[in-house]
Amino acid sequence: MDSGLDSGLDSGSTEDYETDVELLKRAWRQEKSAPEILQFESALVRRIVEQIQLMEETVEEFTDSGIDPLTVSLYQMDLDRTQFLLRSYFRIRLQKIEKxxxxxxxxxxxxxxxxxxxxxxxxxxxxxxxxxxxxxxxxxxxxxxxxxxxxxxxxxxxxRPHLDTFVVCKTNASQRPLDEPFEMEPNVLYFVRYKAVKKFVEEGKIDLY
Amino acid sequence: MAGQTDPSLSIFSGEEVEFMAEDEMVEIVPNMRMDPLNMLCGDFGPFYPQMATQVPLWLAIAMKKRGKCTIRPPEWMSIENLTRILEAERDSQAAFQVLPFHYVEISSLLFEYAPDDIPDIYMVRSLINDIRDVRFHKVETSLESFEEAHSSAVMVKDLSAMEVNLVRPFVGRALQAFYKHGSPELVPNPDGMSARRLQATDNIPRIDWNKFYIAYRLLSHAL
Known part of the structure; x- marks a missing residue:
């Protein structure tokens, strides 16, 4: 459970194995919840874009080669869900930039x-x-x-973004938010001031919900 | 206005919370053969008739809609378990029972798309609705203890995704107001009156429960 402490953004989690889509989902959730703009996940986005392109080609091939329409439509749904995540991720960042x-x-x-x-x-x-x-x-x-x-x-x-905004977050390992007189219990949700956990969010040690 | 957040930046819509819940795994029993699906979000299958397998909820619903499988309701959705949880929720004013983080969304999606796969659906549905109501009432009452708590953080142990999302706009704002009024450097106070004494004289804004309740009702109808 504590393995996430030393690893970077890409692997800091309780799960043993995460797909890029799961990582993107987390990045999207963090970006939606954080009051300020977070570091752009360039490597992750590059991988996801590649995977989407590849999947688009595969779906096209399936359609042409007359594979069962059910299978094709399921793949299409998977593709749509991933594209939604990616678009929403870009969009929330653009909104923040405009603001x-x-x-x-x-x-x-x-x-x-x-x-x-x-x-x-x-x-x-x-x-x-x-x-x-x-x-x-x-x-x-x-x-x-x-x-x-x-x-x-x-x-x-x-x-400017209001860093005193309260966010909902959870930690995998016990963390002391800056300037706060308490410890966060692992895997419990808290409402905390963003400023107090900002550093841990950036390090990938605390997840926003 | 300083200190206020833009709700559109910090809140998930009901649909987005549901979207996240659709990635939770459920067990299905296919009634046809299908090759493994190697998808962006993971690999599932192969699928054989009558052989149970795990897939994300969205995939289960998509197959169910086309009549290709039955969905096995998760174990926590049994009448025995839900009855036990409801009793425990009623017994304890403070603690919340442990339910899946997305129990509201998962159950409502299953009620909508796979009603014939849930035994005693009326009973299950009414138990889950009761649990939701009891829990939400508890959320409301436990919010009253905000002022005594260290107002800079509040623990919401075992709240589910939808519950968190419902209280987020209100709780976030309330805490922010408490924080702002409790920080001496943010409040201009010429006679050096401390933040603590300000609190003691009851100058902090009271929670408008009616407004909160109406908002909650509106939200829960919208879902």
């Missing part, structure tokens, strides 16, 4: 895939141009920033 674009561009760009990086740059540029053209450039020069209310203040107009 916190400036914050992510400046603080979490390393968490993004190459395509997401391009997307965040373009989002930021477009929104900034839009805001400037429509309003900001008409204002006195001290109020023209997209990022701050007035020139003295810090960047107080940048939407």
């Amino acid at each position: 916190y674009m400036f914050h992510i561009r400046d603080n979490a760009e390393s968490h993004l895939s190459e395509k997401e990086k391009v997307f965040v740059e373009r989002c930021c540029a477009d929104l900034q141009t839009h805001l400037e053209k429509s309003v900001l450039l008409q204002l006195p020069s001290t109020y023209q920033s997209v990022f701050r209310q007035s020139s003295e203040k810090e960047t107080d107009m940048v939407p």
Whole structure:
């Protein structure tokens, strides 16, 4: 049961053997539950995309070679489920990027895939141009920033993820969340502040539900 | 508004929770021969008539819909077991009985797609509904003890996926409010009044149980 402690994201779990689809399901669940954008699972996504392509070819061959339609439809369902997971994973990440674009561009760009990086740059540029053209450039020069209310203040107009959001999570081994006066029992669900378990979520030691 | 979360980012829809439950394994008895299925989510089969085998629930339902198998209801869905669980749930105010994490979804999917495979389905269905109600009532009452607990974390032992998902928006917000009002650095208090004393004077927001209950009813009807 404790084997997950030393291994990385790809194997930290109680199961002996996990398919890539299960790993993707977990990545999707974590991404849905976490308030901030998590590290992009590039290796996993690459493998899944390959497997999906391969399966699409296989299903096509099956259809052509007149294999039992039931079998074909079952394979198609399996394919649809995996594609749903992958699309939903991309979509939730894009939603987060759109919501916190400036914050992510400046603080979490390393968490993004190459395509997401391009997307965040373009989002930021477009929104900034839009805001400037429509309003900001008409204002006195001290109020023209997209990022701050007035020139003295810090960047107080940048939407940021709320790390104090409470998340539901579970640990495989006993962990002490940062700054909290208690230990988490293994395999028990808790509502905990995301900030307190953030480090363990990133290390794959705590799963979000 | 600071401190509030966007629900669309943090909540699973009922369909998504069901999607996750559909990966749980069940036992089926096929009535035809079929080669092994080497799928993305795993390898299943081979399938022989009258030979029981394990497949994910979604696959079982797909085959059942086409009349290719019967589904064996999981052991925990027996009348004896459910009766025992219901009694234990009623006996203990504090603890929740151990049920599969996806018991609500699994049972409702089986009721919908394989009603003829479940012996005494009316009894089983009503037992599960009773268990759901008793458990949810307990969830509601146990939420009242939030304030005494260390409000920065709450243990929800043995709650199921659907139960967690139902209370998540409310509990998450409530805890966040407690946390926010309990942190001195986040609350402007010129006379240095401590967070503890603020709590003692009962200035923290009370839980609006009616609203919560209505939300729960709406959600459970939606499912």
